[in-house]
Amino acid sequence: MLGLGVDRLQADINRLLASLFHQGVLDEQFLQLQQLQDETSPNFVYDVINIYFDESEKLLRNLRLLLMDREFSDYKKIGLHLNQLVGSSSSIGARRVRNVCVAFRSASELSNRPGCLRGLEVVEHEYHYLKNMMHELFQVLTCFVNILLTFTQTEGKNVS
Amino acid sequence: MAKDGGVSCLRRSEMIGIGIGELESPPLDSDQVHVLAVDDSLVDRIVIERLLRITSCKVTAVDSGWRALEFLGLDDDKAAVEFDRLKVDLIITDYCMPGMTGYELLKKIKESTSFKEVPVVIMSSENVMTRIDRCLEEGAEDFLLKPVKLADVKRLRSYLTRDVKVAAEGNKRKLTTPPPPPPLSATSSMESSDSTVESPLSMVDDEDSLTMSPESATSLVDSPMRSPGLA
Numbered sequence: 001m002l003g004l005g006v007d008r009l010q011a012d013i014n015r016l017l018a019s020l021f022h023q024g025v026l027d028e029q030f031l032q033l034q035q036l037q038d039e040t041s042p043n044f045v046y047d048v049i050n051i052y053f054d055e056s057e058k059l060l061r062n063l064r065l066l067l068m069d070r071e072f073s074d075y076k077k078i079g080l081h082l083n084q085l086v087g088s089s090s091s092i093g094a095r096r097v098r099n100v101c102v103a104f105r106s107a108s109e110l111s112n113r114p115g116c117l118r119g120l121e122v123v124e125h126e127y128h129y130l131k132n133m134m135h136e137l138f139q140v141l142t143c144f145v146n147i148l149l150t151f152t153q154t155e156g157k158n159v160s
Numbered sequence: 161m162a163k164d165g166g167v168s169c170l171r172r173s174e175m176i177g178i179g180i181g182e183l184e185s186p187p188l189d190s191d192q193v194h195v196l197a198v199d200d201s202l203v204d205r206i207v208i209e210r211l212l213r214i215t216s217c218k219v220t221a222v223d224s225g226w227r228a229l230e231f232l233g234l235d236d237d238k239a240a241v242e243f244d245r246l247k248v249d250l251i252i253t254d255y256c257m258p259g260m261t262g263y264e265l266l267k268k269i270k271e272s273t274s275f276k277e278v279p280v281v282i283m284s285s286e287n288v289m290t291r292i293d294r295c296l297e298e299g300a301e302d303f304l305l306k307p308v309k310l311a312d313v314k315r316l317r318s319y320l321t322r323d324v325k326v327a328a329e330g331n332k333r334k335l336t337t338p339p340p341p342p343p344l345s346a347t348s349s350m351e352s353s354d355s356t357v358e359s360p361l362s363m364v365d366d367e368d369s370l371t372m373s374p375e376s377a378t379s380l381v382d383s384p385m386r387s388p389g390l391a
Contacts, residue, residue: 029309080258087256091307
């Protein structure tokens, strides 16, 4: 019975990841992050992704504040923020977020305010989609680990 | 040898600390390669730092060209004091940074007497030929396209440890390739290595052919540690 639970979770994880890759939400750089995780840094992926979320939300808030200002004209500043977002998104394998940031950046280079507003909306949408997917992934992974831990503890008791 | 140079598990608070340039890997044997990493993005600093540590380098990560110069002791115009010279075997820097770009940092390093022979590698998410050429002409050892991968860092690592000799002046390290007899001048050129112009230009995104010159004074300061963004 326990085996089935583990298998199902494993299947869920695989399905979720496959879907994210297939949709282009994640790319191979996400797999590179896995390679950087080991017993000496066991929470690396989780931690770096959470730092990415913190940093990105700060940048998105700043972008929204800038664009909501009716007297806004500092497109260069928008460009600088977007450089950061493009860079960090690509570093963690967030392919779709990165791509929509590049499109947004093009609008900012043309000083196109409506284009920028649309661009920001698209980026916010993609970002939140990614965040929700990552939450789901981490939740399933946590369940998976908990079930394994419960299983090994139970087995340990039975053996002794 | 431990896979990451013998450093213990990195907690999130340590990640932020390293990102802000407060923490360095604990000191280990003098044979260990010491890399100075420069990037204004916290996420990128953390990733590059991990990439380097997992390939057994000691890493100091800073968030700007100015901090890098400060770390190297090049931030004022005093003549460099030769004693207690900092041992830095490689400098890896992002190109696009507010304030001082990686290119400007490269120039300052190459103009210094103490560190001009330290290999400098430039990283950029933009694949712009003119930018790459400019950096290589200014003396950059290599140019990496972001996102940086483990294979890129392993390649850098391999040409760093090929032959490391302690220079006569102190604990600064010079890199020479094996055999040919050393040149008569004190400075041995690193251009003898054949690894200079092998940039990973395979990943070309047409949409990235934009040149940005973030020379504005806006510097993105690190945020203090925050709680995770999970709802």
